[in-house]
Amino acid sequence: MLDLRSLRQNPQAAKALLKIKGYDFDTLRFEELETQRKSLQSLTEELRNERNVKSKSIGKAKAAGEDIAPLVAEVGDLGERLDAVESKFHRLQEEYQAFAQSVPNLPDASVPAGSDEADNVEVDRWGALPEFNFEPKDHVDLGAGGMLDFEAATKITGSRFVVMHGAVARLHRALIQFMLDTHTSKHDYEEVYVPYIVNADSLYGTGQLPKFAEDQFRIDSDADFYLAPTAEVPVTNIYRDEILEAGRLPIKHVCHTPCFRSEAGSYGRDTRGMIRQHQFEKVELVQLVEPGRSWDALEELTDHAREILRALELPFRTVVLCGGDLGFSAAKTYDLEVWLPGQNQYREISSCSNFLDFQARRMQARYRSPETGKPELLHTLNGSALAVGRTLVAIMENYQDGDGRVHVPDVLKPYMAGLDVLDLG
RNA sequence: GGAGGGGUGGCUGAGUGGCCGAAAGCACUGGUCUUGAAAACCAGCGAGGGGCGACCCUCCGAGAGUUCGAAUCUCUCCCCCUCCGCCA
Structure with missing residues (x-):
């Protein structure tokens, strides 16, 4: 939620900024x-x-x-x-x-104009694209030998789910461990374990409710419960209605959770494979910082996400989202896009955002300012580091050898019990 | 699931219809003292909102009700604790 007092003072300025986001205030x-x-x-x-x-x-x-x-x-x-x-x-x-x-957050002045993802602006690229002396397959074909079983998932539940077998399931788990270990040991995040079912107040606090109710999986029970769409919701809401001592800042949490998305309104999109699922794993970074520090924190947090891709030696690029593609609560967002040879394009694998005080105001997450002694709103940030299912896809497609095998990236080998090549059968 | 006890400011905790936004203690801030610190003493110290201001309004888990008036009485709901049952 925006600060109504400053909105009152200058509604025209807000209107002009919101127009960049495609919102008519x-x-x-x-x-x-x-x-x-x-x-x-x-x-x-x-x-x-x-x-x-x-x-x-x-x-x-x-x-x-x-x-x-x-x-x-x-x-x-x-x-x-x-x-x-x-x-x-x-x-x-x-x-x-x-x-x-219902009014979205104001975009930062550095956010480029534009209406959709085609207008996002590339800010950097890392890694050489792999060259194959064969036609690279996509992950669905690579897993067709039985390692990725979409039909079984459809039988068990329905569309947009997957069953993984054997070494691929293990590689998927290894990725989670590797990401958590990297962020806790190298980037100074504290790991947290949280509920995967959240109440309406929590979804309201981070901005998913009331406007995006149709994107949520609501549980049919007496209480108003929902499946968490991202760890952002439970983790940020740890600090709802809290007044923190300044000495505790910055708060930096890393958290692995499954994420549940109804994907309402995306019926025709990414129906093939694991790119867009109702259930997927994600390792999420969440920070709560003093207001003056959030822009630096966004750069740092984004680089913590990049570090995973560099360690896995996956080629990627960073884009800054244009106004039209920017989310409801975000003031600025960087997307990391990994190269997928099977699709011959870059695909989103991480999204890192600064929300300024927009979420903090909704959830009354505050700290006691040492200068004034008064409670003041914190700034919140979060980013995927990374989306695990899509990272698995990227590894399968980038590390395929043309003989039905996938090589294990060096940094994951310690997590694979000696296995360094996956035979996909 | 059954029985009982509770939810009050950053924390602990008193308060059973008006003098209570709320005693006391802790924590915190400032001062006195001290070479400095600690202790002691003195003072200040909840949050949100409105108004240019004097001030005013709201908040004692949430919501509804009774009353001229509710932290206090009634109802519904949520949460926590103890015991019993069940259970990974």
Whole structure:
């Protein structure tokens, strides 16, 4: 959520920035809501003040042994008037809240203009593209011998799931271990284990609700529970409604979780293979930092994600998302895109974002500022490092040898119990 | 699942209808003292919102109700603890 106070001061500036994101901010509607809020709020507070003052005087009269009947009569229909104004005010507040919550975060000034991913701007490239003396297969063909079984998954559940067997399942697990170990030992993140089922407040805090309810898997139970779409939700919400001491910052967590996405509205896209699944594993980096530090933190966090790709020797590039491709809560996002020989293109494997205080305001994640002694909103960031399923795909496609085998990257060998070549059968 | 006990400021904890946004202690901040520190003493110290301001409003797990007036009484829900049952 944006800061309403600064929004009030300059709605036109916000409108101009939001246009970069392809969002039409209705300043007239906002100003109308604001005007109504102002008058209803002051009227409500005036009446409440009157009631408080008079009630207090009744108390005093009673304590002094005086007759309170005339005072009680004087309060008269005050309660009814207050109720009427209050309910009007509450209705307006709900409307106002819904409006304010639906406004996306402002993009940073460095975010390029553009409408979709075609307008994203490449900022760097790493690694030479592999050259094959054969026609490289994609991961679906490579796994067709039985290691990747999409039909079995369809039977068990439905489309967009996978069953992995043997060495491929092990390589998938090795990737998780390697990523967690790298971030904890080299990049100074604390590992956390969290619930995979979250409540509505948590999804609201990070911005998935109320606007993106259809993307979530909702659990049919008495409680309002959802399958976590990313570790960002449970991990960031550890600090919801907390006031942290400044000495605890920055908070840096790494967390491995499965992620569940309904993928509503992507029916025709990436239907082949493991690229877009309802369930996939991800290792996520989450940081909560002092407001002045978040831009540096975004660069660092993005490089922590790059480090995994460099260690795995997978060619990749970094793009900065244009306004139209930027997410609802993010002020700026870098995507890392790995080279997939089977598709002959770069595909997203990580997304690293700075949310500034947008999420922190929704979830009231604060720290005590040493300068003022007052609680102030933190800045939140997160990034995938990396999406495990897509990393597995990238390794299979980049490390294939043309003879139905996949070589294990050097850094993963310690995790593979001596296995350094996968025979896909 | 059954029985009982609880949820109060950063933390501990008192408060059963008005003088309570809330005692006391801890923590924290400033001061006195000290070569310095500790101790002691003095003072300050919850959060959110509105208003140019004087000030005002809201918040004692959440929501609804009773009342002129609710942290306090009633109802519903959520969460925590103890015991029993069941269980990885």
